[in-house]
Amino acid sequence: xxxxxxxxxxxxxxxxxxxxxxxxxxxxxxxxxxxxxxxAIRTPEGGHKALFALVTLVVLFLVCDSVDTPLSAxxxxxxxSSAATLAAVVLLGPLAAAFVGASSLLSLRPKLRLPERxxxxxxxxxSGLAAGAAYLGVGRWLAMLAGLHASxxxxxxxxxxxxxxxxxFGIIIGAFAAAAAVHVLxxxxxxxxxxxxxxxxxxxxxxxxxxSLPLLLASDFGYACLGLVIASLWSTMDWFAAxxxxxxxxxxxxxxxxxxxxxxxxxxxxxxxxxxxxxxxxYTRGHGERVSRGSVMIARKIRMSADRTxxxxxxxxxxxVGKLGVxxxxxxxxxxxxxxxxxxxxxxxxxxxxxxxxxxxxYEALNGIMHHHERxxxxxxxxxxxxxxxxxxxxxIAVADAFDSxxxxxxxxxxxxxxxxLDQLRKGAGTQFDALLVEAxxxxxxxxxxxxxxxxxxPADPTTVTVQDHDxxxxxxxxxxx
Amino acid sequence: xxxxxxxxxxAPDPAAAAQAPRPPSYWQALDSGRLLVMAxxxxxxxAALAGVATDHQIRGLQAALAFGGFIAFGELLRxxxxxxxxxxxxxxxxxxxxxxxxxxxANGSSPPPQTNYDALQVxxxxxxxxxxxxxxxxxxxxxxxxxxxxxxLIAVACVAFIFRSVVSDIAGYHWYLKFAIMAALLLLGxxxxxxxxxxxxxxxxxxxxxxxxxxxxxxxxxxxxAVGASVLITVFxxxxxxxxxxxxxVGPLLVTQIAFRRYAGIRAxxxxxxxxxxxxxxxxxxxxxxxxxxxxxxxxxxxxxxxLPEPELLALEYAALMHDIGQLSLRxxxxxxxxxxxxxxxxxxxxGLGADVISEAGVLDEVADLVRCQSxxxxxxxxxxxxxxxIIKAANAFDDMVGSSTDRDRSAAALERMRLDPVGYxxxxxxxxxxxxxxxxxSRL
Numbered sequence: 012x013x014x015x016x017x018x019x020x021x022x023x024x025x026x027x028x029x030x031x032x033x034x035x036x037x038x039x040x041x042x043x044x045x046x047x048x049x050x051a052i053r054t055p056e057g058g059h060k061a062l063f064a065l066v067t068l069v070v071l072f073l074v075c076d077s078v079d080t081p082l083s084a085x086x087x088x089x090x091x092s093s094a095a096t097l098a099a100v101v102l103l104g105p106l107a108a109a110f111v112g113a114s115s116l117l118s119l120r121p122k123l124r125l126p127e128r129x130x131x132x133x134x135x136x137x138s139g140l141a142a143g144a145a146y147l148g149v150g151r152w153l154a155m156l157a158g159l160h161a162s163x164x165x166x167x168x169x170x171x172x173x174x175x176x177x178x179x180f181g182i183i184i185g186a187f188a189a190a191a192a193v194h195v196l197x198x199x200x201x202x203x204x205x206x207x208x209x210x211x212x213x214x215x216x217x218x219x220x221x222x223s224l225p226l227l228l229a230s231d232f233g234y235a236c237l238g239l240v241i242a243s244l245w246s247t248m249d250w251f252a253a254x255x256x257x258x259x260x261x262x263x264x265x266x267x268x269x270x271x272x273x274x275x276x277x278x279x280x281x282x283x284x285x286x287x288x289x290x291x292x293x294y295t296r297g298h299g300e301r302v303s304r305g306s307v308m309i310a311r312k313i314r315m316s317a318d319r320t321x322x323x324x325x326x327x328x329x330x331x332v333g334k335l336g337v338x339x340x341x342x343x344x345x346x347x348x349x350x351x352x353x354x355x356x357x358x359x360x361x362x363x364x365x366x367x368x369x370x371x372x373x374y375e376a377l378n379g380i381m382h383h384h385e386r387x388x389x390x391x392x393x394x395x396x397x398x399x400x401x402x403x404x405x406x407x408i409a410v411a412d413a414f415d416s417x418x419x420x421x422x423x424x425x426x427x428x429x430x431x432x433l434d435q436l437r438k439g440a441g442t443q444f445d446a447l448l449v450e451a452x453x454x455x456x457x458x459x460x461x462x463x464x465x466x467x468x469x470p471a472d473p474t475t476v477t478v479q480d481h482d483x484x485x486x487x488x489x490x491x492x493x
Numbered sequence: 494x495x496x497x498x499x500x501x502x503x504a505p506d507p508a509a510a511a512q513a514p515r516p517p518s519y520w521q522a523l524d525s526g527r528l529l530v531m532a533x534x535x536x537x538x539x540a541a542l543a544g545v546a547t548d549h550q551i552r553g554l555q556a557a558l559a560f561g562g563f564i565a566f567g568e569l570l571r572x573x574x575x576x577x578x579x580x581x582x583x584x585x586x587x588x589x590x591x592x593x594x595x596x597x598x599a600n601g602s603s604p605p606p607q608t609n610y611d612a613l614q615v616x617x618x619x620x621x622x623x624x625x626x627x628x629x630x631x632x633x634x635x636x637x638x639x640x641x642x643x644x645x646l647i648a649v650a651c652v653a654f655i656f657r658s659v660v661s662d663i664a665g666y667h668w669y670l671k672f673a674i675m676a677a678l679l680l681l682g683x684x685x686x687x688x689x690x691x692x693x694x695x696x697x698x699x700x701x702x703x704x705x706x707x708x709x710x711x712x713x714x715x716x717x718x719a720v721g722a723s724v725l726i727t728v729f730x731x732x733x734x735x736x737x738x739x740x741x742x743v744g745p746l747l748v749t750q751i752a753f754r755r756y757a758g759i760r761a762x763x764x765x766x767x768x769x770x771x772x773x774x775x776x777x778x779x780x781x782x783x784x785x786x787x788x789x790x791x792x793x794x795x796x797x798x799x800x801l802p803e804p805e806l807l808a809l810e811y812a813a814l815m816h817d818i819g820q821l822s823l824r825x826x827x828x829x830x831x832x833x834x835x836x837x838x839x840x841x842x843x844x845g846l847g848a849d850v851i852s853e854a855g856v857l858d859e860v861a862d863l864v865r866c867q868s869x870x871x872x873x874x875x876x877x878x879x880x881x882x883x884i885i886k887a888a889n890a891f892d893d894m895v896g897s898s899t900d901r902d903r904s905a906a907a908l909e910r911m912r913l914d915p916v917g918y919x920x921x922x923x924x925x926x927x928x929x930x931x932x933x934x935x936s937r938l
Contacts, residue, residue, distance in 0.1 A: 177598035177734045184737060226751070233748030239741050243730040247668055255726055259749065262719035266752035273759045276856040277766070283854035284770045287821050332770075335777035335821070362776050370762070370769045 017208040021126055024201060025133040031140055032109050064102055064249070069114045071095040071241075071253040072135075077119035078264065091260050093194055093231060095253075096139040097238025100190050101183070102245060104172040105143020112139035134201045142194035147171060150186030157182060174246040175239075184239070191235035195228055234260070285328050288335055295331070295480075297464055298415055303327030305411025305452065306404075308459060312451040313407075319375065323404055326376035330383050330408050331482075333363025347489040356481050356488065357392040360384055379404025383412060384481075388442045406445040410436060410452050413444070416482035419464055423486065429461060439484055526696040527640050530689055534643035537650050538620045544613035552614060553607035556597065559736045561622040563587035563743070568626025571638060572753055574712065575760050576803060578690075579641050582720050582753075583746050584626060588619040588645065589682060589720070590727040592653035593675050595660070598735050606736075609661070612653035619649050640693060648686040652678045672725065679721045687713060699932075700797045708803040719749060764810075771814035779820040783897055789813035791888035791929060796881065798925040809881045812863035816885050819847025819864070840868035871919035883919045887911060887926050890918070895930075904930050 072095035092115070099108040112135030116128050123131070150171040154160065159169045159179070169179045171186065237256050244252035285299045306327035310320045334342070337359050341352045348356070364381045382396060382405035389397030417432035427435075433453055440446035481488055551557050567584030574580055592615045599605040623642045631637050656678055663671055690713075691706035700708075723746060730738040771785045792813035796806050820843055835843075848865035851857050866882035867889070878886075894907035908927045911918045 175734060180734045180737050184741060187741075230748045230751070233744040236741050236744035240726060240730055240738075240745070243734045243738055243741070244726065247729050247733055248672075251669075255722055258722040259719050259726070259745065262715050262722075263745075263749040263752050265715055266749065266756050270752065270756040270759055273756065273763060276854070277759060277763045279854040279856050280763070280767065281770075283850055283857075284767075284773075284818075286853060287818055287850040288773060332773060333776070335773050338778070366772055366776050367769055370766050 014208060017205055018126065020204060020208050021130045021133070024137065025129060028109070028133045028137045028140070032106065032136065035140065035144075036106055061103065064245070065099070065107055065110065067250045067253055068095045068099045068102070068107075068111050071098075071257065072111050072114055073117060073119060074257065075260065076115055078261075091234040091237070091264070092135070093138075093191075093198065093235045094237035094241065094256060094260070096135060097142060097187070097191055097194060097235050098241040098245075098253075099238075100139065100143045100146050100194075101175060101187060101239060101242035102173065105140050105147065108139030108143045109136040110139075112136040130205060134198065137201065138194050138197040141197045142190040145193040146186045146190035149189035150182060153182045153185045154179075175242055180243075187236075187239045191232055191238070194235060195231045198231070199228065234263075281325070281328065285332070288332050295419075298419070298482075299328045299331060301415045301419075301462070301464070302330060302408060302411045304462070305414060306407050308455040309407045309410060309448055309452050312455040313448070319404075322376040323379065323407060326379040326404055327408055327411060329363065329367055330380050330412065331359070331363065332366050333359040333361065333380075336362030336365075353488065357384075359481075361393055375402060375404050378402040379408050381405070383408040385409070386443045387445055391443075401445075406448055410444050410448050412482050413439070413484050414452065416480055417485060418461075421480050421483065421486075426463070427485070429456070429463075435484055443484060526693050530640060530643045530647065530693065534646045537616055537646060541613040541616035541620065544611070545617045548614075552610040553597075555606050556591070556594065556608060556736060557610075557614070557618050559739055560587050560591040560594075561618045561625075563739055564591075564619055564622030565626035566743075568623050568642070569629055570747075570750060571630070571641075572750055572757070573761075574716075574753070574757050576708075576712065578694075578712070579636075579638050580713075580716060581623075581626075581638075581641065581645065582716055582723075582750060583743075584623060585645055585649075585720050586723045586727060586746060587622065588615075588649040589652060589679065589724040590731070591615055591618060592649055593656055593678065593724060593728050595671065595728055595732045596664075597731060598733065610657070612650065612657040615653035615657065616646065616650050619646055644686055644689045644693075647689065648682040651685055652682040655681075668729070672729075675725060675728065676721065679724055683713075683717045683721065687717075698797060699794070701800050704797075704800050704802055712803070716753065764807075767811055767814055771818070774817045774820055777821065779823070780817050781896060784892055785814050785817060787897065788816065788885065788888045788892050791891060791926065792881075792884050794929040795884050795888060795922060795925045798929060799880065799884070799921065801880070805881065808857075808859045808863060809884065811857060811860045812867075812881060813885050813888065815847065815851060815860070816844075816864055816867055816889060817847065818850050819843040819845065821850075822846045837868065844868045870917045871922070872916045880919075880922075883922050887918050887922045891926060891930065 072092050075092035075095060076090050078090070096108050096112050099111040113132045115135045116132035118128065118131065154169050154171075159182070169182065170176065171183070175183045237260070241252045241256050244255070248255075282300065286296070289296045289298060303324050304327070306323045307320055310323050315323070337355050341348065341355050344352065360381050360383060364377055367380060368377060379402060382391075382394065382401055385391035385394065385396045385401045385405055386409075387398055387401070387406075389395055391401075414432050414436060417427050417435060418429060420426045433456070436444060436449045436452070440449040480486065545551065564584045564587040567587050568581050570583055571579055571581045592612070594608050596608045597606045623646065627637060627639075627642060656675070659674075663674060687709045688706060691702060691709040694700065694709065695702045695705040723742070727739070727742055730742065768786070768789075771789075774780045775782050775784060789810050793806055793810050796809045801809065823843070844865055844867050848861040851864055852861035863879060863881040863885060866878040867885045869878040869882060869886075871878065871883050871886070890911060891904075891907050894910070895904050898904075908923065908930070911923045911926075912920070
């Protein structure tokens with residue numbers, strides 16, 4: 012659904028594009044028409060050449076635009092169509108670039124609805140026009156610095172728009188770099204605007220886009236360079252240049268698609284394995300996933316970097332994996348635990364570490380798993396660390412862990428409400444939990460809905476369930492007094 | 494270790510740790526195939542250096558420096574591909590483009606830079622560029638990648654010898670004829686590189702050559718296509734625009750390389766994660782320490798011996814690593830973890846539970862199938878179990894009986910017991926298992 016402000020924004024972009032295009036075409040700036048200028052078209056076959064180049068680039072644009080590929084599992088789509096627009100900037104001038112960009116209206120992606128198509132067309136046209144203006148502006152400036160005069164007639168003169176001349180290629184590269192940068196920025200700026208209006212400000216973060224935004228910008232800039240490559244090859248092999256460039260683009264797209272596919276497979280496998288680990292205890296199913304979610308919510312609230320947020324997602328999911336090392340008899344014991352049995356439970360973070368140590372995680376994730384039962388007052392386990400000795404990951408996971416334990420059903424009590432659980436967290440702030448992180452979690456819960464699990468049906472065989480939960484701060488483990 | 498003793502897990506055999514095979518040193522890993530490739534490359538370089546020395550000059554110093562630098566840069570940014578392979582696509586683009594260079598445009602009033610160099614100069618520039626690019630790797634104590642460099646050098650040399658001898662003859666041809674000749678030569682270069690790579694790999698991991706070359710081609714054709722197209726672009730674009738074009742084209746090449754790197758990276762993490770998480774059954778005391786890893790090594794080696802292609806080997810490795818995951822659903826561990834000791838119906842039930850866990854992921858259905866059928870007898874079961882399942886069944890039984898021990902009598906007795914049960918175990922699988930158990934190769938997947 013496209014929101015009202017987003018519609019207004021689209022309208023604004025369309026009107027702006029229309030105004031700028033007509034202004035540019037009326038202000039007779041030399042170079043704006045390139046191969047399509049009156050002088051060029053009047054030469055024999057000139058008109059055909061220009062039209063042919065334009066059609067080739069439009070086709071190239073549409074092919075690139077229609078085969079866009081997801082950059083990663085959680086992200087917006089990416090397409091390398093900027094190469095076509097920027098080739099048009101060099102070969103045919105800014106107006107033709109705007110025209111090539113506008114052909115995005117005809118994109119072969121059937122799922123696009125009219126407002127999206129209109130926006131895409133206007134956005135690509137506007138970026139093309141801006142890139143063309145930057146190209147001409149910077150090109151003239153560089154030519155002036157070099158003591159040359161940019162002209163529109165070939166011969167010994169520098170011609171900015173048209174198949175590039177090897178003699179002046181240095182100047183053309185400089186101008187093109189500016190054009191590519193402007194194109195990438197205009198493109199992302201306009202898209203960012205619509206996301207902001209349409210899906211709220213948190214969108215970039217929630218979709219995990221920010222983690223690879225620099226990479227996305229760099230990729231776009233890198234592929235934009237192919238525009239100049241096409242232009243360089245144009246005088247040798249005209250349309251075939253586009254085919255050759257498409258081959259490299261398709262291989263790159265294949266690699267990106269594979270990356271996204273592997274990333275999805277990885278996440279799915281991880282989930283399945285974590286669930287397998289949880290089958291041992293009827294009541295804690297989905298615990299790892301929810302703790303992972305809670306930890307990520309806190310991590311975002313305290314503005315953890317994207318890499319670390321990714322790491323804490325996995326750490327949260329795997330934090331209890333070491334419970335497998337605790338014998339079932341101990342986990343399901345009804346009476347108070349003996350010292351030995353309690354020691355076995357206290358060891359579970361270490362066992363978890365043992366399992367995940369060799370995974371290529373960030374070191375911090377391992378720390379988080381190992382210390383997630385430490386307490387701020389130093390009375391936790393396994394090491395009895397206190398305050399800021401406890402790694403940040405562990406302090407984050409501890410909050411999410413206790414919260415999920417309280418808000419889910421246990422064999423000895425029903426699930427508690429979110430309010431009760433938050434009260435408990437507040438009570439424990441400063442002694443058991445890091446007070447700042449508790450505040451961050453409460454604030455994050457205000458913004459994002461917490462997915463309470465379905466109420467658990469009692470298992471058929473009540474002897475196979477855990478009756479004490481080591482995570483539950485409201486019902487501490489009972490230990491036999493020595 | 495309270496948890497471990499409470500679960501009744503047997504203490505790990507201290508002898509096993511002492512007898513774990515040490516990784517072979519660099520010179521021990523050198524085999525005849527590698528030596529041959531290196532000797533050929535060294536002879537090429539020696540001949541090239543001698544040729545350039547007698548010529549007393551580098552023809553077209555500017556181009557030599559530009560391409561040499563490009564090659565060094567590409568060698569610095571090597572790319573790790575799945576399966577422990579290493580490639581240097583950007584270096585290869587540089588070297589092949591230098592071999593196929595058609596010419597450069599005149600720069601203003603000065604005449605066009607010389608490009609009438611011969612194949613020996615191409616080899617010299619490539620070898621120097623590669624060496625310079627490899628130095629930082631060696632300084633950082635990473636593998637030198639010498640074999641890969643030699644392979645690339647040989648492929649480049651072949652292409653250069655042919656093309657540099659005809660380049661002046663074809664100068665007048667239409668661009669598409671030149672294009673076709675170059676494309677054919679690039680294909681030849683790619684075939685040479687792939688063949689040498691497959692030969693070395695077959696030697697390394699004990700795979701059959703025909704399977705190895707098919708694997709190599711399947712895995713490398715996308716990269717080969719990208720390299721080929723990039724070389725053609727570079728050659729024609731530098732002919733039109735000069736050496737500055739290299740600076741423009743390096744951007745897209747880098748981005749493509751990053752895409753490949755990310756793909757290879759996530760694949761490696763994925764495998765490592767499954768390897769680690771498969772150990773949950775060991776930590777939980779369901780199976781003996783190191784069991785899943787040993788079974789997966791054995792299974793992959795047997796699969797390779799039977800000529801399975803790499804994608805199937807990967808599925809086999811995953812399945813072998815997770816073959817005991819179904820035991821997590823058991824309330825109490827099977828004594829000693831040996832699934833061999835429980836009834837056939839119970840074995841099948843556990844296997845099914847494990848398969849359910851794996852198919853939950855939705856992306857590993859093939860793996861789930863292998864796990865589900867792992868307890869089926871090799872003969873007389875309808876439907877017949879897949880080959881991978883029969884391999885896992887044999888490898889698992891072997892490890893249940895032999896464990897981490899390297900006692901030859903124990904291993905012979907285990908194999909004999911399997912041979913005496915031709916219904917339960919496939920005779921072909923057991924034969925290869927006997928061979929593999931003799932050498933105990935580390936997995937390289």
